[in-house]
Amino acid sequence: MTSRAMRATFQIVLLLFLLLFVYMLDFRLGVLRLLFPLQRELIYQRVTLPTLVIQHLQMVTISSAAATIVGLLIGVAVTRPAGRDFLPLARDLSSFAQTFPPAAVLALAFPVLGFGFRPTVAALFVFGLLPVINNTISGIESVDSRIVEASVGQGMTQKQVLFRTELPLSARVIVAGIRTSIIINIGTATIGSTIGAGGLGTVIIAGLVRNNTAFVLTGAITAAGIAFVVDWLFGRIETLFYDPRERVTT
Amino acid sequence: MIEFEHVSKHYGNTVALDDVSFTVPDGTVSVLIGPSGCGKSTSLRLVNRLLEPNDGYVRVDGTPVREFPPQILRRGIGYVIQSVGLLPHMTVEENIGLVPKLLGCDKRDRSRRAGELLELIGLSPDEYRNKYPIQLSGGEAQRVGVARALAANPPILLMDEPFGAVDPLNRETLQQEFISIQRKLRKTVIFVTHDLDEAVRVADRIVLMRDGNVVQTGAPEEILGAPANDFVREFVGSDRALKRLARFIVGDFMIDAPSVDRGAHLDWNRYRDFEVVYVTDDHRHLLGAVPRDGRAAMSSAEDAMDDALVGAVSFGSTLRDALAEILNTELAETPVVDEHGHLVGRITMAEIYSATPRRIV
Numbered sequence: 001m002t003s004r005a006m007r008a009t010f011q012i013v014l015l016l017f018l019l020l021f022v023y024m025l026d027f028r029l030g031v032l033r034l035l036f037p038l039q040r041e042l043i044y045q046r047v048t049l050p051t052l053v054i055q056h057l058q059m060v061t062i063s064s065a066a067a068t069i070v071g072l073l074i075g076v077a078v079t080r081p082a083g084r085d086f087l088p089l090a091r092d093l094s095s096f097a098q099t100f101p102p103a104a105v106l107a108l109a110f111p112v113l114g115f116g117f118r119p120t121v122a123a124l125f126v127f128g129l130l131p132v133i134n135n136t137i138s139g140i141e142s143v144d145s146r147i148v149e150a151s152v153g154q155g156m157t158q159k160q161v162l163f164r165t166e167l168p169l170s171a172r173v174i175v176a177g178i179r180t181s182i183i184i185n186i187g188t189a190t191i192g193s194t195i196g197a198g199g200l201g202t203v204i205i206a207g208l209v210r211n212n213t214a215f216v217l218t219g220a221i222t223a224a225g226i227a228f229v230v231d232w233l234f235g236r237i238e239t240l241f242y243d244p245r246e247r248v249t250t
Numbered sequence: 251m252i253e254f255e256h257v258s259k260h261y262g263n264t265v266a267l268d269d270v271s272f273t274v275p276d277g278t279v280s281v282l283i284g285p286s287g288c289g290k291s292t293s294l295r296l297v298n299r300l301l302e303p304n305d306g307y308v309r310v311d312g313t314p315v316r317e318f319p320p321q322i323l324r325r326g327i328g329y330v331i332q333s334v335g336l337l338p339h340m341t342v343e344e345n346i347g348l349v350p351k352l353l354g355c356d357k358r359d360r361s362r363r364a365g366e367l368l369e370l371i372g373l374s375p376d377e378y379r380n381k382y383p384i385q386l387s388g389g390e391a392q393r394v395g396v397a398r399a400l401a402a403n404p405p406i407l408l409m410d411e412p413f414g415a416v417d418p419l420n421r422e423t424l425q426q427e428f429i430s431i432q433r434k435l436r437k438t439v440i441f442v443t444h445d446l447d448e449a450v451r452v453a454d455r456i457v458l459m460r461d462g463n464v465v466q467t468g469a470p471e472e473i474l475g476a477p478a479n480d481f482v483r484e485f486v487g488s489d490r491a492l493k494r495l496a497r498f499i500v501g502d503f504m505i506d507a508p509s510v511d512r513g514a515h516l517d518w519n520r521y522r523d524f525e526v527v528y529v530t531d532d533h534r535h536l537l538g539a540v541p542r543d544g545r546a547a548m549s550s551a552e553d554a555m556d557d558a559l560v561g562a563v564s565f566g567s568t569l570r571d572a573l574a575e576i577l578n579t580e581l582a583e584t585p586v587v588d589e590h591g592h593l594v595g596r597i598t599m600a601e602i603y604s605a606t607p608r609r610i611v
């Protein structure tokens with residue numbers, strides 16, 4: 001079996017496991033019983049796991065979608081001639097902010113934004129913005145200036161240069177930024193439950209409070225599984241775009 | 251016609267062009283040449299408004315370029331730059347169709363046009379249409395770059411070291427192709443190069459620059475034959491007389507060549523004035539040469555000839571090639587053949603000298 005086929009098989013098994021774990025109560029019970037034979041309370045009763053997954057995905061989807069759109073706009077704006085002056089500022093700010101641990105972002109966000117779903121989404125949005133801005137800037141900056149000059153020289157308008165040359169040539173790097181942003185947010189969103197946002201963090205915190213490792217693991221496994229699947233999905237999406245190393249779209 | 255009229259351009263404190271004036275007549279190739287940093291690329295970019303001059307005018311057909319909207323101007327000017335001008339995420343066909351697409355041509359027309367142009371530049375459309383730039387050799391990529399510049403049939407071409415990244419052998423082929431395409435299309439061309447031999451080959455006029463100034467303009471044979479000052483003399487090199495020979499076509503200088511049929515007996519009394527007699531077959535294909543002091547007593551010309559002496563130049567090549575050929579053989583002259591190998595004439599040192607300017611003849 002080739003390594004590629006092996007990877008594909010592994011991913012399908014993982015996806016199946018995740019679906020069964022979330023949606024088939026008996027399967028989850030079986031797995032957890034195997035891991036924690038002494039634990040009596042294995043299933044979190046207050047909210048069902050599928051509901052927590054949906055809450056979690058809602059937070060991530062809304063925040064990441066907004067981060068992607070706004071991040072792209074900012075990244076594009078500061079690489080235009082008119083916005084160039086703000087380029088160093090945008091780059092420094094996003095590099096600096098990315099060194100913040102995600103938990104610190106939330107800790108800073110909740111005194112300002114309060115408790116619940118909305119402030120968490122807002123904090124995730126801010127944090128998810130950074131990789132998108134960073135990658136949009138470096139993607140567009142890495143497009144060979146002579147190719148841009150050739151495009152301008154052929155008579156493209158600024159908009160055409162952006163959409164026909166710069167974005168297609170940097171799409172892979174930009175998608176990689178969106179991918180990073182979403183993966184980080186899937187993890188960070190679990191911490192969001194500490195300020196009452198719901199999501200998979202709920203069951204993890206319940207586990208920590210009651211000293212129930214099965215609960216903690218339920219949340220952690222599910223979040224990690226979602227992150228894996230999303231990561232794989234975006235890995236596939238990236239290959240749709242021009243690869244500067246191969247210089248050919250596949 | 252492209253005119254530079256007292257054009258100056260500076261970048262901050264760097265003066266890139268200082269009061270530059272020259273004219274490129276319609277349908278001719280002007281080559282900008284000079285040391286690195288003398289302002290060649292800057293001049294080119296002023297024509298399609300990638301840059302704006304600080305002073306003076308650049309005119310196209312009498313109208314200052316600043317009066318055209320830049321995109322419209324650029325779509326009417328082919329622009330070829332060194333090596334990486336092709337868009338790497340587009341196929342050859344899409345690259346060639348770029349400007350026609352900007353001009354609103356539909357897909358069928360663009361595809362047909364790409365086919366025509368690939369033919370013109372000597373690449374098979376079926377084979378190359380769908381390739382990506384990375385799949386092309388350097389020479390092929392340059393050809394496609396030229397095709398793209400020609401796609402919308404612009405009257406003007408700007409070429410910035412178009413063959414600079416290609417190895418010398420391929421470069422010469424590309425130059426020959428460019429010359430023959432230009433002979434057909436008669437574009438108004440500004441061509442930038444570092445390579446004097448290239449300039450001499452492709453130029454109708456040379457604009458020799460130094461530190462943002464024009465030092466001398468003129469036909470290559472003028473510049474090589476009469477350098478205006480020491481800088482030019484040094485720039486064109488001590489072998490300028492040799493380089494100049496590359497401007498003259500053998501066909502324009504050759505004289506009649508004495509020949510006998512291979513079956514005939516060679517009677518030197520009939521060729522008293524010649525050092526060499528050439529031997530041909532019934533179709534006038536050149537077979538060899540018989541030098542005067544050769545095996546004259548042989549029965550037929552074919553037996554007498556020395557086929558080690560069959561080197562020849564084609565009538566389309568240059569006097570420089572002819573001189574090289576003369577030096578290659580033991581004879582003091584070289585036969586000239588047409589594209590079918592038929593003997594059409596010969597070049598001796600006298601013809602070479604006749605093209606060389608000298609004070610005392």
Ligand SMILES: Nc1ncnc2c1ncn2[C@@H]1O[C@H](COP(=O)(O)OP(=O)(O)OP(=O)(O)O)[C@@H](O)[C@H]1O
Pocket residue numbers: 261264265266285286287288289290291292293444
């Ligand atoms: N964008 C720029 N900013 C500042 N200085 C520049 C810029 N572009 C060119 N120059 C300077 O202007 C001068 C002319 O540059 P230009 O590119 O026209 O030279 P060139 O003759 O094309 O040289 P080369 O043969 O090396 O390509 C050089 O001194 C160069 O350093």
Ligand SMILES: [Mg+2]
Pocket residue numbers: 290291292
């Ligand atoms: Mg240059």
